[in-house]
Amino acid sequence: MRLKPRAFEYVRARSLQDVFSVLDAHGDEAKILAGGQSLVPALNLRLAAPEIVVDVSAVEALSGITVVDDVLRIGAMSRYIEVATSDLVARHAPMIARAIPYIAHTAIRNRGTFGGSLCNADPASELPACALALKAVFNISSSAGERKIAASDFFLGTYTTALEPNEVLVSVEVPLTGPGSLFYFDEVARRQGDYAMAGLAARAEVRGGVLADARLVFFAVSDMPLAASAASALLEGKAPGSFDAEVVCEALAQTIVPLEDLTTSSATKLHLMKVLTRRALTDFAGKEA
Amino acid sequence: MNDRSAMSVLDKPNSYIGRSVPRPNAKRLAQGRATYVDDIVLPRMVHLAFCRSPYAHAEILSIDSTAALALPGVLRVVTMADLQDYCTPWVGVLDHLKGIKSAPQWPLANGKAFFQGEPIVAVAATSRAIAEDAVDLIEVDYKELPPVTDMETALDPDTPVIHPELGDNLCFERSIDSGDVDAAFAEAAVVVEETFHFNRHTGVTLEPRSIICDYNPADETLTLHMSVQCPHMSKNLYAKHLGLDEDKVRVICKDVGGSFGLKIHTYSDEMAAGALTVMLGRPVKFIADRLESFTTDIHARDHRVTAKMAFTQDGEITAVEMDDITGIGPYSVYPRTSGIEMNQVANLTAGPYKHLNYRVRARVVFQNKGVMCQYRGVGHPIAVAVGEALIDKGAAALGMDPAEVRRRSFIPDDAYPYTSPSGAIYERQSHRQSLDKLVAVMDYEALRREQRVLRERGIYRGIGFASLIEVTNPSPAFYGVGGARIASQDGCTIRLDPTGGITCATGVTEQGQGTETIIAQIAASAVGVAPGQVRVITGDTDVVPYGGGTWASRGAGIGGEAALQAGKELRRNILEVAGAILQSAPESLDIRDGEIVDAKSGNERMPLAELGRLVYFRGDTLPEGLQPELVATKHYVSRSYPFAFTNAAHACLLEVDVETGLVKLLKYWVVEDCGTVINPLLVAEQTRGGVVQGIGAALYEECLYSPEGQMINGSMADYLLPMAAEMPEIFVDHVTTPTETSELGAKGVGEAGTAGAPGAVMNAINDALGPLDARLSHMPFTPDKILRALGKT
CATH class of the missing domain: 3.90.1170.50 (Aldehyde oxidase/xanthine dehydrogenase, a/b hammerhead)
Known part of the structure; x- marks a missing residue:
């Protein structure tokens, strides 16, 4: 029944201005094409049927990975492969470098983009959770000007973000990882490259021998990346390895009811969140030692 | 049917049967030129x-x-x-x-x-x-x-x-x-x-x-x-x-x-x-x-x-x-x-x-x-999994080794031909021999020792066996007797072209499994040319002999036998012509590597291309009365048994992460008895592909339906297929019990991998979880089900 997309107009933008003019003219009926790894299948399945598709792959302003003052800035059009092999990312945001190999498969990582993943806001995706855990800031532009949105305000639900129809994500800024920073990233998936049954992006800093600014962010368990704030708060001010992981796990159970998926129940997801949490805390304790 | 004289095509020194000849069509497929x-x-x-x-x-x-x-x-x-x-x-x-x-x-x-x-x-x-x-x-x-x-x-x-x-x-x-x-x-x-x-x-x-x-x-x-x-x-x-x-x-x-x-x-x-x-x-x-x-x-x-x-x-x-x-x-x-x-x-x-x-x-x-x-x-996957799981359960109840229970219960080697209680007739199988070989190649005792040591460290490995029979080479008993116009016989037409090349048209079909390769090997061996000189035509009803195509693992056993007999007939015809031209007795000549040679000395007498030239263009020079026939057609239908049953012994080694419920497949072994092996490479590929599909059944694949009858995972993102990263190394070995019903002696091999793997994987998971009193029998074995069986969720 569905093999071919409904007819649509295609524009290859050369500048942000080109993008804005399409978005301003067509609003909801326009779709931005970056790496196309989600949009193109959606078009072919006629799950998306925009009037016009604006290809942003040639927009210079969206590319590049740079360090600007105390942040790492990753252009929205950066392909996964570029991010995964970037020395700057490896040095200043190692969690992201660790996370990218979990995303799908090589062919997809060659085309798919960093910004595309964030804007697609699939709740099972790795990068939204990393963005939340790392307190990333999203640089947004439109013909009306520029604005910044914190990761914690960007994701609103399944495939839903704070982006307005006339806006485009230009880049993402991640605070540089500092001395004493700890991070842990892992997920439980049935096959390599699958969407996870549950995943965890965790980070914390060790200041004066105790944990500070700890964030446990889970993905594939809710309709958006889920910051487990109650559980994270239990880590604050404690020396790594000095507390009972089961207390943290119990806080997860008290505060979170994961959404089931086709083959994984809510109870199993909660169990896997606990498994990941124990592994993360063990990892933190080991690094400190 | 038995024509295994000293120099049958199966054991002639220049036979290509039993050799890992690469597929001639692989390049076309790999280059996207199919x-x-x-x-x-x-x-x-x-x-x-x-x-x-x-x-x-x-x-x-x-x-x-x-x-x-x-x-x-x-x-x-x-x-x-x-x-x-x-x-x-x-x-x-x-x-x-x-x-x-x-x-x-x-x-x-x-x-x-x-x-x-x-x-x-x-x-x-x-x-x-x-x-x-x-x-x-x-x-x-x-x-x-x-x-x-x-x-x-x-x-x-x-x-x-x-x-x-x-x-x-x-x-x-x-x-x-x-x-x-x-x-x-x-x-x-x-x-x-x-x-x-x-x-x-x-x-x-x-x-x-x-x-x-x-x-x-x-x-x-x-x-x-x-x-x-x-x-x-x-x-x-x-x-x-x-x-x-x-x-x-x-x-x-x-x-x-x-x-x-x-x-x-x-x-x-x-x-x-x-x-x-x-x-x-x-x-x-x-x-x-x-x-x-x-x-x-x-x-x-x-x-x-x-x-x-x-x-x-x-x-x-x-x-x-x-x-x-x-x-x-x-x-x-x-x-x-x-x-x-x-x-x-x-x-x-x-x-x-x-x-x-x-x-x-x-x-x-x-x-x-x-x-x-x-x-x-x-x-088969159902029949095998049910029987093999019950045996393992019985072995545990008896406190016996699962391999030993199988050995004691196999149909004895001297009982063939054998009629099963369901009425199936088995010509000859090699269960005991296959299992013994399997146990040896996998080093079963060492794996059991390793299993015990690892368990003490909280690592749960399991070993699962599956012995099986597979229905292949069907006779008309499958569909024909029921009134369906589905051919169980198959045919092959083979001809010598003026170039000395061989063209072979067969009723069995190429689905990617290598039919054209094995037909070329058989025809080449039967005639006496290199497989590269044989072109095989399949899949055109205006061109190929009437046949059944690909089903019930019949291509090699049925189509292969037709090709063998057609090739032998063409060889006889060629030697008759060659004998007349060379003024030698046809029995004193042979065809080797595309040349007519003196059978005893191996000395070259005439290339096939020269014979082709004379026959097709210079009939005027041929001996009087000779009407060469360089096309031969033969058909074959399996009649003495309704089916040729093959057998195999499988074993799976895996590890269950009892925290995440994930199954890691470590190694998989198959000892397969499909009779004469025409091409070991293709038999191994068929077996591995089949095992992978069986693993898919055990761990991943399921058409999920809502209670209203809606399929809810109709995409490749939600319907999980087995993929390379999760597959274990699969070792394939053989015991060879040729079927006596054909000269070629080949039985089918296309489905045995799929037949055995679900049961072997199930048994291995249950073997791994045995010490934890967890048991599963509801495929696919998802982490969710495994964690539930372990009482973790």
């Missing part, structure tokens, strides 16, 4: 798209196609009312399956839809995109009817009857009661029982079902370009149901991107393409998309089996009793029926063992889900 149906573009061709039922069970109240028809590029929008005069319905029953019943099926739904995805309206347009645009504009008014989805309650008195004219939802039922089952259970030292669930899954060919139907009204010929396993069967069926002269129907099948059994059935949408080409007088193309594949390709398995097994104190199996129910969707699929899988389960469960007491009740029921029919392994 010809699949969708690559074929014909003048004036139109494209089909279908409006399909969104409901599992519904009455069609009205159809409004006005807007669709008005769309530029749309040629015709048809419902079943429009096709009534172009196509007759079909019913999937066979005479030898006593009592089997089904309802008539049409190219488009005839008033009611019985499963989600059943085609309702067909749109023919100048492009597929336009046809899909038009489908979006069709308005169908449905009245939803209560769907029957749970096979366990399908026969309950208060469950609606899907086809009222059939009286109930029972398609087919079979029972076996052999020996004295009750007495055997009463006397048993140990009885084990278990209920198993086998997940509904499907073939998932990379190339979807694809067809171009091209009717020429001027000469009333129909040419079908199809991705298909059985070109001659399709020729018959399209002629029959479209009311055409069968002799004027030609089926052409070029490269096929996987079939696994799902391309041997009659599909409504494909038949609609046939009706439309006759209606329009233009070529009509239909390519199934992935969602159509998931919802309308045949599915398989979906059995619930409750079974028990009795043992003596010494670990010998004395009796098996089982109850099987399977849901097959709303129709028995035409023409092979959906009764065969259950029939195989009944025939084959615990088939390698010597017990004589065997009782089966098996029922096949209708339901409002996608149709079920023969997919690689047909019934």
Whole structure:
């Protein structure tokens, strides 16, 4: 029944201005094409049927990975492969470098983009959770000007973000990882490259021998990346390895009811969140030692 | 049939049989230069798209196609009312399956839809995109009817009857009661029982079902370009149901991107393409998309089996009793029926063992889900898993090693030919030898030691065995006796060309498994040329001898034997001509590497190309009275046994992460006895591919349906296939027991991997979790199910 997309107009933008003019003219009926790894299948399945598709792959302003003052800035059009092999990312945001190999498969990582993943806001995706855990800031532009949105305000639900129809994500800024920073990233998936049954992006800093600014962010368990704030708060001010992981796990159970998926129940997801949490805390304790 | 004289083609020094000859067509496939149906573009061709039922069970109240028809590029929008005069319905029953019943099926739904995805309206347009645009504009008014989805309650008195004219939802039922089952259970030292669930899954060919139907009204010929396993069967069926002269129907099948059994059935949408080409007088193309594949390709398995097994104190199996129910969707699929899988389960469960007491009740029921029919392994994976799991459970209860219980219970080597309690006749099998070899190659004792050590460290490894039999080389007993025009014989026509090259046309088909390679090896060996000098033609009913194609692992055993006999005949003919030309006795000559040679000395007498030149262009120079015949045709049908049963012993080593429920496959071993091995490389590939599909059944693949009969995971993102990263290394070894029914001695190998793997994986998981008192018997073994069995969630 569905093999071919409904007819649509295609524009290859050369500048942000080109993008804005399409978005301003067509609003909801326009779709931005970056790496196309989600949009193109959606078009072919006629799950998306925009009037016009604006290809942003040639927009210079969206590319590049740079360090600007105390942040790492990753252009929205950066392909996964570029991010995964970037020395700057490896040095200043190692969690992201660790996370990218979990995303799908090589062919997809060659085309798919960093910004595309964030804007697609699939709740099972790795990068939204990393963005939340790392307190990333999203640089947004439109013909009306520029604005910044914190990761914690960007994701609103399944495939839903704070982006307005006339806006485009230009880049993402991640605070540089500092001395004493700890991070842990892992997920439980049935096959390599699958969407996870549950995943965890965790980070914390060790200041004066105790944990500070700890964030446990889970993905594939809710309709958006889920910051487990109650559980994270239990880590604050404690020396790594000095507390009972089961207390943290119990806080997860008290505060979170994961959404089931086709083959994984809510109870199993909660169990896997606990498994990941124990592994993360063990990892933190080991690094400190 | 036995012609194994000192210098048969099997053991001649220049034989290519038994060698890992690479596939000549691999390069074409690897370079993307294959010809699949969708690559074929014909003048004036139109494209089909279908409006399909969104409901599992519904009455069609009205159809409004006005807007669709008005769309530029749309040629015709048809419902079943429009096709009534172009196509007759079909019913999937066979005479030898006593009592089997089904309802008539049409190219488009005839008033009611019985499963989600059943085609309702067909749109023919100048492009597929336009046809899909038009489908979006069709308005169908449905009245939803209560769907029957749970096979366990399908026969309950208060469950609606899907086809009222059939009286109930029972398609087919079979029972076996052999020996004295009750007495055997009463006397048993140990009885084990278990209920198993086998997940509904499907073939998932990379190339979807694809067809171009091209009717020429001027000469009333129909040419079908199809991705298909059985070109001659399709020729018959399209002629029959479209009311055409069968002799004027030609089926052409070029490269096929996987079939696994799902391309041997009659599909409504494909038949609609046939009706439309006759209606329009233009070529009509239909390519199934992935969602159509998931919802309308045949599915398989979906059995619930409750079974028990009795043992003596010494670990010998004395009796098996089982109850099987399977849901097959709303129709028995035409023409092979959906009764065969259950029939195989009944025939084959615990088939390698010597017990004589065997009782089966098996029922096949209708339901409002996608149709079920023969997919690689047909019934074997169920039969093997049930029998092998019960043996392991029995071994545990007896405190015995599972390999040892198998050894004690195998049919003894000196008991062949042997008739099983289900009535199957085995010519000769090598169970004990195969298992002994398996245990040796895997170093079983060392693995058990390692298992014990690792368990103390909280690492749970499991070892699972599966011994099995596989039905191959079918005789007419499979379908022909039931009235289906499905050939079990096959033929090969072989000729010497003027260049000295050999062209070989065979009725068996190439689905990617290497048929063309082995036919070339056999023909080359029989004639005396290199395989590279043999060109093999398959898949064109105007060109190849009438044959059955690819099903029930018959290509090598049946098609191979025909090629061998045809090659030998051609060789005799060539030597007769050569003898006359060279004034030598034909018996004193041989053909080696494309040259006529003196048989004794090996001295070259004449290249085949020279013989070809003389015969084809200089007949005037040939000895008087000589009429050379450089084309030979031979056919072969297996008659002395209904089937050639192969056997194999599988073992799986895996590790269960008891925290995440993930299964890590570590190693897999197969010792396979498929008789004469024509090409070890291809046999290993077939076995590995089959094992991987069986692993898919055990761990990943499942067509998930909502209670309303909606398939809820009809995409490659949600339906998980086994992929390379998770697959273990698969070691393949052989025991060789050639069938005496043919000179070649080859049995089939296409399905044994799929047959054994689900049971071996299940046994390995249960072996791993044994110390934790967790046990699973509901496939696929997802982390969710494993964690539940472990009491973790």
